Amino acid sequence: MAKGRELKGRIKSVENTRKITRTMEMVATSKMKRAMDRVIAARPYAQALGDVMSRLYSPELAERFPLLRQPAQTRRAAVILITGNRGLSGAFNANLIRESRNLIARLEREGVEVELHAVGRKGLGYYRYIGRPVASSRIDIGDRPTAANAAEIVDGVMEAFASRRLDAVYIVHAHFRSAISTPPTTEKILPVTPPGEDRGKQQDYLLFPSAEEILSSLLPSYVRNMVYRALVENTAAFYSAQRTAMKNATDNATDMLNILRRTYNRARQANITQEIAEIVGGASALQG
Amino acid sequence: MLTVTVISPEAVLFEGDTDSVVAPAYDGEVGILTGHAPMMTLLGKGVLRLGTGGGTRSFSVEGGFLQVVENQVRVVTERAAVA
The missing domain is CATH 3.40.1380.10 (ATP synthase, F1 complex, gamma subunit)
Known part of the structure; x- marks a missing residue:
């Protein structure tokens, strides 16, 4: 699960970045209104x-x-x-x-x-x-x-x-x-x-x-x-x-998160599949 | 009735009807009532007073000009603050 943990870390970091850019977007929007x-x-x-x-x-x-x-x-x-x-x-x-x-x-x-x-x-x-x-x-x-x-x-x-x-x-x-x-x-x-x-x-x-x-x-x-x-x-x-x-940065972060999450889930599933395959393989070897 | 607008570079400070206007022109105060002839004068530094039924409103102004046309008074000043 080494890859999974790494991905999890990246997801967290991108999420944090997105929080920041989204906040900055909102701040800029309100400042723009006042400037307008x-x-x-x-x-x-x-x-x-x-x-x-x-x-x-x-x-x-x-x-x-x-x-x-x-x-x-x-x-x-x-x-x-x-x-x-x-x-x-x-x-x-x-x-x-x-x-x-x-x-x-x-x-x-x-x-x-x-x-x-x-x-x-x-x-x-x-x-x-x-x-x-x-x-x-x-x-x-x-x-x-x-x-x-x-x-x-x-x-x-x-x-x-x-x-x-x-x-x-x-x-x-x-x-x-x-x-x-x-x-x-x-x-x-x-x-x-x-x-x-x-x-x-x-x-x-x-x-x-x-x-x-x-x-x-x-x-x-x-x-x-x-x-x-x-x-x-x-x-x-x-x-x-x-x-x-900042809006673009937020959108990009969202896209990136989608890809990262998908990769993470795929890795997790591959892991589970492999574990099951191992158990099944082990059991059938014992039976054999 | 005079329709007065007081305009500074940053904003419109006042817009509305008044009975009289006393403004600090470049060479002394000038008073304006309904029916004033079309006029344009430079402003000096001082207090602009707008007399309305309910009382007076004052602004401190500096520079710019005042324009009267057909009971429309436009005070355009470089520096203005509500006083």
Whole structure:
């Protein structure tokens, strides 16, 4: 029964693993739901800001704002890479890192100098590992990113762009399209491209202090909000990826258990059959 | 009656009807009652007060803007907390 005991041990161990992955799946599911609520709660603000921006924006105004400046030539760009702080989420972080590598490679082929800002432990770890300098990093942003976090991340970059030290800023994050589709996405956050829908649809407002000043004060909010949205979406996407990964692990463990149990039972039965055969053989030898 | 929404980056903090709105604009407080002309103003830092029949509700806000169109008031602020 040596083989049987070995199998029994493996069955136990797979059962334990399945317990863990199933629990992690449930935890990820509830965290994903909460993160999704935050994605939805962030929409009205983005919508309101976008509305106003597109109302006030006009190409003549654009030339006067540093954040709307369209550089003739891009020499230096910043890439903000957002990843998860943890793993056990399938290819989630790897996909984001690949997306950022492709982007950096493309920019560098065009002769652009790229500085990298890493948000999230996994992305930072990767670029440290391959020995690429990282301009700034954050690994302390947890499950509930705040608007203040977004401001901390982007304010320095925004200033660099305004003072012409940077010509473009990209952000790489997971876009939360739905619970099962969270593709890695690259967004160009600077120079700002105002949402275009009802551009020029000027309503007669009393504007205080003036369209120009409102725009100049809302532009930074708009950029911060893009980063905030990237952070919340990324969190939701991370948990949905983790949930999928853990669900797969649980399913695999179930399949494995079925096979192991079958093998075990077969071995046990073979054993019994053999014992019976031995007894019958012994008895018939005595009779003979 | 004014329909007011108070929106911060993280969430919608208030949505409902009020009688009056007093908001901290960039250059001092601005009060809004029914029938106000369409207006958009930047907000400074201070306390936003919504007067309803039952009392007032206050929020501390900072930055962003306030928009009034046809008795719809939208307060969109960068930082907001119930005060």
